[in-house]
Amino acid sequence: MDPAEVRERQERALIAFVLRARRVRAHSLAEDLDALAKLQNPSFTVTVNAETRETTVRSEYPPEEQVESAAARIRPLLLNEEDAHCIKTMNALLYFARETGADADAIAALKKLREDWKVVASQKVSRSAYEVRVKQGEAPEEALADHELAYAWIYGDVVHADTDKRQGAHSFGVEERFHAAVPLVARVMVLTIRTLNTLEWLHGRRILPFLHDAFAEDVVVTRRVVVRExxxxxxxxxxxxxxxxxxxxxxxxxxxxxxxxxxxxxxx
Known part of the structure; x- marks a missing residue:
């Protein structure tokens, strides 16, 4: 491929990522970054009644509608065919970093960031924190890891209507699918913001091509009342x-x- 075409393709990936990542960073779930970071790792509070020995397990989640809108915003970052795909973005960052003579530490940091994306974005690499098992009547016991339930929610309940994905996790119910998806969505959001911050740092030091328009363009709608004269x-x-x-x-x-x-x- 012609070098100019290669450069144009890499620049297009960066522009697409910046526009999408800014929408992710503007999402309501990202308003409190500490709270968002905590959502990456499922947590449970176990309480035991000293007298009755009754045990309860409590967990809290954001509203499903809020997580659903966040899932829609991160979705293009996980699709191979999208210009904003996370690995295309990381390859573009490495391309320009090498072209402008970035030091070895910067290159190593970008490679590490790319590996983090490969883990988070892969449906095959498990980062499971737990497994859910169900048994209904005489039917055999079913078990799914949390990342499998998470993708069933994303693909079967939210951004797509993948019948196979949903059917494979149907017995577990939409609530379990949603609960498993919350950490995954949070991980992608955190990594998106981290990558955008890195990109902004590189851009400010002119290691990347000039992307001012991608940073200046409005990417979200905030006005609820519009008055035009x-x-x-x-x-x-x-x-x-x-x-x-x-x-x-x-x-x-x-x-x-x-x-x-x-x-x-x-x-x-």
């Missing part, structure tokens, strides 16, 4: 058609009337 025109909708639409900046033309003239009472 300017002339408004209306026209009758006759026989399924409007009068000819004028070009932007041109006079409204025949058939169009200013909103105020149409609806305000006549001023005598």
């Amino acid at each position: 300017g002339p408004v025109f209306v026209a009758p909708f006759v026989d399924g058609a409007l009068p000819v639409l004028p070009a932007l900046g041109a006079e409204a033309g025949s058939g169009w009337v200013e909103f105020a003239d149409e609806f305000l009472p006549d001023q005598q």
